[in-house]
Amino acid sequence: MQIVTRLIAMTRARQLQRQFQQIERSIASLPARTRSRLAIMTLREIGQASKCEFPHLYSTAPDQRYAPWGQGTEIGFSRAQSENPEVALRGIALWLAVAYHETKETPHTSLQPQHRQLLRVLRELRDAGSEPADATTQWMRSGAAA
Template identity: 90%
Template sequence: MQIVTRLIAMTRARKLQRQFQLIERSIVALPVRTRSRLAIMTLREVGQASKCEFPHLYGTAPEQRYMPWGQGTEIGFSRAQSDNAEVALRGIALWLAVAYHETKESPYTSLQPQHRQLLRVLRELRDAGAERDAMAQWMRSGAAA
């Protein structure tokens, strides 16, 4: 049974890695202002997910809550591919939040690299938002004059 469980975890890790690569490319292609909006959306989604009984199943229908993982990453990934910029941003934020909670305390070593990559991207988003806020605050102050 452990072999089957590990095989399932490895398959899931590969799928998340493929999706992550596309999500990361989408994030890198965003302008700085949009990235800071994405950082705020992602923070909100992570907070909403953490309030749920099963955070890794955030975005999944309640009747499917006993699955090993939910449909949040699938929904977020499909929305991230949208031509509508707002829908794509919300999809990326949803994907990041659900993938974060899914990989957060995973006992499977195949999912731990994904968690580290997610933490790196979340930190970059946070820093981009903080940098933009500091620049805006500086511009409003008398120092820019």
């Protein structure tokens, strides 16, 4: 049984890695202001997911509760591919939130690198969200405005 579990975890790790690479490219192509919006959306999605009984199954139908993993990353990934920028942004936030909870406290060593990569991206988004939005705001916060 342990071999089957490891095989499932390795398959899931590969799938998440492929999706993560595309999500990361999408995030990198976003302007700074949109990244700060994405940071807020992602934080909100992570919070909503953590309120669920099973956060890693966020956005998954209740009848699929006993599946090895939920449908949240698939839904988020398909939305992230959308031509509509708002839908794509929400899809990225959903994918990040569900993947975060899915890999958060995993005992499987094949999924732990994905969690570290997710934490890095979430930290970058958090830092992008806390930076001043424009040069005027930056100037007002500096000593030159005094």
